[in-house]
Amino acid sequence: MANTVLIIVNQPIVDQQRFRQAWDACDHRAVLDGAANTLYDVDPTLRPDFIIGDLDSITDTTRKLYEGMGVPVIEKPSQYATDFGKAMQESVERWPGTKQFLAFGALGGRVDHSMHSIMCLSRVQQELGVRLLLHSAQNMTFLIAEAARVLTPRDLVKKAVGIAPIMGSAHITTKGLIYDVTDWETSFTTQVSTSNYIVADWVTVETRGPVVFTVEI
Structure with missing residues (x-):
């Protein structure tokens, strides 16, 4: 995935094979x-580009290991931003060509x-001009602002999808779902729209108003 930054969030890594693929x-x-x-705990030999946050959770043992590997450990104590937000801001400053974040967990x-x-x-x-994908153990979630054609290969995703407004109301038109609207x-x-199901290789969503699209993986 060109110009993509993997952001590892503090959640258990359940599917290590999928994590390695993302890495x-x-x-x-x-x-x-x-x-x-x-x-x-997953693999102490993996070397990230940086670790960031208010550093109230990283253990001394972990910090010592990564600092010994030359990994920058960046303390950002501000409570007016989350560690997630700090990581995204740091990333676009380091790599101005960033097009996409994949937030694992x-x-x-x-x-x-x-x-x-x-x-x-x-x-x-809106603020950084970067697309954000949210990954969990069961779902991949992203924003559709106006219209999108989503590839849904059966070897990568399962059937269940949901579409929800993120700001106020939205009007949606779909193709490729069992309950199209x-x-x-x-x-x-x-x-x-919850508990809908994919019935085609492509799902098309047109919307007036931004919506969150989530698909089971």
Whole structure:
């Protein structure tokens, strides 16, 4: 994945094979604070480009190992930004050509952390001009701002998908799902598309208003 930064979030790495694939596919790798402990447990020989955060979670043993490998351990104590946000900002400053973030472990665990990750989908694209993909053990999630044609190969994704508005309401039209809709209004005060299923190799989504698209993997 050209010009892609892998951001490792502090969640258990359940599928190590998928993690290795993501590690190898990305150009650069950033680790959030306590996620360095997880990376250490998975494979202490893997060398990220940097570790960043308020550093209240990384253990002394982990920090000593990576500093010994020459990995920058960057302390950013500000409580007005999350470690996730700090990592993305640091990445675009280091690598101005960054086109995409793959946040591994960004969903799951604490609900407030997951809500922040979803909020970042729109904010990062608007403020940094970078696409954000949120990975969890069960799903891949990303923003569709206007229209998208999503490749859904059966060897990479499963059937279940959901489409939810991220700001106010949206009107969506879909093709390639078992329950396709046309100019269908969705909002958190009316109705949200969940438990839909893929029936084609491509899913097309047209929307008036940004939506979050999530697919089971």
